[in-house]
Amino acid sequence: MALIINESMEDFVTYVDKNACKVPIFGDANYNSNHPYYNKLIDNRNGRCPQNRLGYEVVWNDKSSKRNIFILFNPSVANSERLDETLKNCVRISYAVNQSLSENNQAGGMVIYNCFSVRHPIIEEAINILNNNYQYEYDNNPIFKLSDNFSQDSVNIILAWGNDAKNKLPNSYYKSLQETINKLQERQPVYAYRCNKSGAKQPSHPSPRCTYLVKRFCKDAKLIKLDKNFQPED
Secondary structure (H helix, E strand, C coil), X not given: CCCCCCCCHHHHHHHHHHHCEEEEEECCHHHCCCCHHHHHHEECCCEECCCEEEEEEXXXXXXXXXXXXXXXXXXXXXXXXXXXXXXXXXXXXXXXXXXXXXXXXXXXXXXXXXXCCECCCCXXXXXXXXXXXXXXXXXXXXXXXXXXXXXXXXXXXXXXXXXXXXXXXXXXXXXXXXXXXXXXXXXXXXXXXXXXXXXXXXXXXXXXXXXXXXXHHHHCCCCEEECCCCCECC
16 A cells, blocks of 8 residues: 555544554463453454554555654554554654655654553553563563664654653663663664653653644654653753
8 A cells, every 4th residue: 555645634544544554463372361351352353362462563655664663651452453542643643744754755654662562451450460571571572672673764763651651660670671762772863752741751652632732743743852861852
């Protein structure tokens, strides 16, 4: 599929949701859970989804290998057929950023990574599972391999894990993530679409409740370059 030129942002989001190639990258199938939440994770193409997801790629222009990389907090219910509302906001950000680039330099898709791969409706329970699986994350979560496997096809690396990354993750695990992103920054700038002004003041998450902030950003899409404390660089 090729990028449709001159369509509105919301038309583009609808197009991507319905037509783009969506590839969830699942982890260990033994993570399955009987929690009723996982009924939402049914994927008609792939059957019942595992409890953990290592990555998620969306391709709206298969003529381009360039991708925006978003680093979010926790995996969503998005599957190979439909996006969720958070990822629609990532599409909006990608669309807006693409507008300032020549067609040859625009991202033809996006890749989503998360702080951890466990999917659970209750964050505290997901983190309890994480506490017993640090090594699995270190060995399998693509975040921890980003600096070694960095692709020149990435257009922008956008950190958007929200205040929960610092507030809710175990300190030692957060420090490991911080070191990983800092190592990546030695090779490539890392950006935010917005930084929170209160709490932990981390790069804002594009959750559904922040859609109005995403749309505000899209009116004048200027990404914020981050320093090693994930604050706006002077």
